[in-house]
Amino acid sequence: MSEAATLTPEVTWAQRSSSSDPTKNHVFLTIVASDVPEKDLKLDLQPTKLSFKGTSTSKKVTYAVDLEFFAEVDPDESKIINTGRDIELVLRKKELKEEYWPRLLKDSKKMHFLKTDFDKWVDEDEQDEQPDDEDYMSKMNPMGGAGGDGGFGGIDFSKLGAAQGAGGLGDLGDLGGEEGGESSDDEDDDMPELENEEDKPAGEASEKPKIEEVS
Template sequence: MSQLTPEVLWAQRSSSVDPEKNFIYLTISVPDVPKESLKLDLKPTTLIFSGYSNTLKREYSLNLEFYAEIDPEASQVHHTARNVELKLRKKELKEEYWPRLLKEAKKVQFLKTDFDKWVDEDEQNEAPEDDFSQFGGAGMGGMPGMGGGDFGGIDFSKLGGAGGLPGGLGDEEEEEDEEDDDDDMPALEGEEDSKAAAKPSA
């Protein structure tokens, strides 16, 4: 069976004084890989991953060699039904970002920037602390892309104007808005009519 390389998203933070804020976010996109078929070998300079997706009937494998060393002991792994998320602690405390994730400078197709988590180097001190506290705990469910069923259900029913129950108040407000518009419109139409009427006689 051929092995597929999963898509990998990454972002980073850096700090020369606080180890907690000196890390790499790594998300391996592998849907429905149960823990028993998942293998993850994290070392200071490499990450080796393999897993079998039951629904897609595909074997995934990944072998990364990092740009610099990480601290496996201080790193965290969070496994969900949709992916495997890692928070890899950079070993060396440095203010500068890593210039890239991998040791080799060549571009690889499967590796992409995680724009949901990315913060520019000069703006990272203003980044919300929630980014750090949510990782690895029960709060993970609230993060973007993590099983947002509730988010989708509520918002889309309102956006879709499904009338009925969710949009009750919204419909009344809309009617009022329409009435307001109607009050304004006749005056404008009247002006246009008078102008139009004035033209032929001129």
């Protein structure tokens, strides 16, 4: 039986920032990899990088990506959930700062698989006008304190999923602690400048056709 092909998954992101409130100082990160069971998934989050690898049972492919962040995050205060369609994370930024990160990755090179998550994106100067993110994050599993090793190696996310009562969301279990090593050029993802991304319309509503009255 041949091994599954290895692909780089689409990764989307958005962010919030605060110089005083840690709970409003984070990165939304989504790895689009559907139907990845816990036995075929490994995720290692460190303060400066994330390594992900998982095999999709429906698409028969293995997804793998390594991300080296623009700045440090706090793994113990980050959250995760496996929705079955993708892996969603909220990464707590380590440094409290009013300004947004200029990009997600340390490398400034644009990466084809990295995109802005316009469903979550808010302009830096409009953050206070947006609804709180607590409701969204309350449905996620806390990453800190479950493994006891400071990183994500050895954390049993299947137990976190059971504790959350998230039936049908797919469990993230037996996450391996192995690091993916340094990111390759293909796997280091970089965001375009925020100003350019913000100008893109999220989608335009189509007009309803006029109904002609027939006599």
